[in-house]
Amino acid sequence: xxxxxxxxxxxxxxxxxxxxxxxxxxxxxxxxxxxxxxxxxxxxxxxxxxxxxxxxxxxxxxxxxxxxxxxxxxxxxxxxxxxxxxxxxxxxxxxxxxxxxxxxxxxxxxxxxxxxxxxxxxxxxxxxxxxxxxxxxxxxxxxxxxxxxxxxxxxxxxxxxxxxxxxxxxxxxxxxxxxxxxxxxxxxxxxxxxxxxxxxxxxxxxxxxxxxxxxxxxxxxxxxxxxxxxxxxxxxxxxxxxxxxxxxxxx
Amino acid sequence: xxxxxxxxxxxxxxxxxxxxxxxxxxxxxxxxxxxxxxxxxxxxxxxxxxxxxxxxxxxxxxxxxxxxxxxxxxxxxxxxxxxxxxxxxxxxxxxxxxxxxxxxxxxxxxxxxxxxxxxxxxxxxxxxxxxxxxxxxxxxxxxxxxxxxxxxxxxxxxxxxxxxxxxxxxxxxxxxxxxxxxxxxxxxxxxxxxxxxxxxxxxxxxxxxxxxxxxxxxxxxxxxxxxxxxxxxxxxxxxxxxxxxxxxxxxxxxxxxxxxxxxxxxxxxxxxxxxxxxxxxxxxxxxxxxxxxxxxxxxxxxxxxxxxxxxxxxxxxxxxxxx
Numbered sequence: 215x216x217x218x219x220x221x222x223x224x225x226x227x228x229x230x231x232x233x234x235x236x237x238x239x240x241x242x243x244x245x246x247x248x249x250x251x252x253x254x255x256x257x258x259x260x261x262x263x264x265x266x267x268x269x270x271x272x273x274x275x276x277x278x279x280x281x282x283x284x285x286x287x288x289x290x291x292x293x294x295x296x297x298x299x300x301x302x303x304x305x306x307x308x309x310x311x312x313x314x315x316x317x318x319x320x321x322x323x324x325x326x327x328x329x330x331x332x333x334x335x336x337x338x339x340x341x342x343x344x345x346x347x348x349x350x351x352x353x354x355x356x357x358x359x360x361x362x363x364x365x366x367x368x369x370x371x372x373x374x375x376x377x378x379x380x381x382x383x384x385x386x387x388x389x390x391x392x393x394x395x396x397x398x399x400x401x402x403x404x405x406x407x408x409x410x411x412x413x414x415x416x417x418x419x420x421x422x423x424x425x426x427x428x429x430x431x432x433x434x435x436x437x438x439x440x441x442x443x444x445x446x447x448x449x450x451x452x453x454x455x456x457x458x459x460x461x462x463x464x465x
Numbered sequence: 466x467x468x469x470x471x472x473x474x475x476x477x478x479x480x481x482x483x484x485x486x487x488x489x490x491x492x493x494x495x496x497x498x499x500x501x502x503x504x505x506x507x508x509x510x511x512x513x514x515x516x517x518x519x520x521x522x523x524x525x526x527x528x529x530x531x532x533x534x535x536x537x538x539x540x541x542x543x544x545x546x547x548x549x550x551x552x553x554x555x556x557x558x559x560x561x562x563x564x565x566x567x568x569x570x571x572x573x574x575x576x577x578x579x580x581x582x583x584x585x586x587x588x589x590x591x592x593x594x595x596x597x598x599x600x601x602x603x604x605x606x607x608x609x610x611x612x613x614x615x616x617x618x619x620x621x622x623x624x625x626x627x628x629x630x631x632x633x634x635x636x637x638x639x640x641x642x643x644x645x646x647x648x649x650x651x652x653x654x655x656x657x658x659x660x661x662x663x664x665x666x667x668x669x670x671x672x673x674x675x676x677x678x679x680x681x682x683x684x685x686x687x688x689x690x691x692x693x694x695x696x697x698x699x700x701x702x703x704x705x706x707x708x709x710x711x712x713x714x715x716x717x718x719x720x721x722x723x724x725x726x727x728x729x730x731x732x733x734x735x736x737x738x739x740x741x742x743x744x745x746x747x748x749x750x751x752x753x754x755x756x757x758x759x760x761x762x763x764x765x766x767x768x769x770x771x772x773x774x775x776x777x778x779x780x781x782x783x784x785x786x787x788x
Binding site for chain 1: 534536539540543556559560563564565566600602605606607608626629630631632633637640641644646647762763764765
């Protein structure tokens with residue numbers, strides 16, 4: 215990360231703290247950054263609800279996201295490649311995809327509970343819904359974006375169909391697939407709070423933690439919980455960005 | 466006049482009636498009221514609305530929200546969107562203790578009226594100790610039901626961590642119990658009675674067996690509203706007292722009103738009402754117990770319970786003292 219990229223967040227925090235210190239907004243509406251830090255300390259030492267500590271909440275949430283995201287990856291990439299390769303399949307699936315894509319995961323909550331019960335399966339299903347479409351559509355777009363001239367060139371060199379896929383189409387579409395994976399992971403992580411509305415059996419989960427903080431009117435811990443979700447999301451994105459950089463070294 | 470014109474005229478009138486709603490209730494500015502979804506504890510509110518007690522007392526009521534749990538009502542108070550509400554004493558205590566909302570309690574709505582129900586398929590569970598390792602649903606952290614569940618488990622020497630306690634809306638509890646996704650739930654009436662009439666659950670312990678005469682729902686008000694419009698608050702309390710008396714004296718009529726507002730069957734309502742005690746009397750000892758136990762389970766931190774309670778419970782409205 216460049217030095218300059220820290221400037222804006224620091225400025226943002228200063229303005230936020232100033233607004234609170236000057237009393238422009240009451241503490242019951244906006245908690246100051248310093249109080250959020252204290253809330254974070256409480257989340258780490260006391261837990262919310264009391265006894266349920268932040269690291270465990272994060273672990274359970276990551277598990278849910280991992281399940282949902284993996285499923286989206288396993289289905290989204292192959293299907294996206296197939297759609298990119300076949301016009302018939304594209305024409306067949308596009309209307310369906312565009313119908314289901316805009317339905318918010320939150321709207322699926324009652325059905326998820328009905329079909330998959332309360333717990334991991336429901337949560338993973340909702341996260342899958344969030345992550346699947348960006349992966350699918352970016353993969354498909356990636357295959358379509360490979361310049362036809364490259365495919366033609368390979369053909370004139372007598373490359374087999376299999377080789378065209380393996381050596382031209384897949385590498386060519388990889389940047390777009392990786393973008394889809396990063397967006398899918400981001401949206402999957404965003405879906406977390408909705409996913410944990412399906413109920414958490416073990417009493418752990420970042421979304422559930424925030425809702426408990428709301429139940430007990432701990433505004434500082436609501437903010438701290440959001441900060442935790444944001445930081446973990448940032449860390450995941452950083453890892454994926456590194457991964458995609460090393461995968462695309464040949465470019 | 467052509468048909469088109471007629472249609473346009475009707476349309477305009479419809480729009481106008483939407484934009485400028487007519488005031489059907491007497492009095493000045495209405496009191497903005499909220500209550501909990503399908504909770505029989507605030508039957509007095511439904512009675513007072515249905516029998517016109519508020520109008521008789523010269524105050525108009527606008528129901529601005531029906532909420533799933535007390536915490537959401539407290540958030541609405543904090544946002545300045547509510548004047549008064551029928552809500553659990555526990556979430557109200559928590560919000561006031563946290564300083565998140567400036568609310569006061571003016572009257573009791575009911576005592577008791579909660580039950581812990583276990584699934585019919587769990588025939589081996591005969592007491593609270595049998596809940597070890599089971600999944601028990603409750604309506605929200607810090608609700609009266611959460612409070613009672615933890616109190617009950619502790620009294621039987623069961624560590625809360627041995628039980629899978631999960632948060633769920635009461636309506637969801639019925640389907641979850643039926644589907645075998647939870648083993649038991651604790652909720653306000655009529656949900657426990659509904660589980661019994663549906664044949665999917667049996668009452669394991671009623672809240673009066675956990676804590677006899679325990680305070681439950683209260684009539685709470687925003688302090689700014691009390692300062693600005695004390696007479697309206699007084700009128701609401703008078704209607705509330707009248708309605709509570711009405712429930713005790715006209716049992717059948719109360720059942721009919723309860724059925725009308727909850728949409729539930731008569732058998733369920735009759736069973737549920739047996740489990741609820743309707744009273745307007747505030748109990749200081751009861752509130753002290755809330756403050757003590759909520760502090761014990763680290764939901765709140767109150768250094769001086771006595772001072773807190775003096776600011777929290779305002780009996781003047783109930784006693785008819787002119788505020």
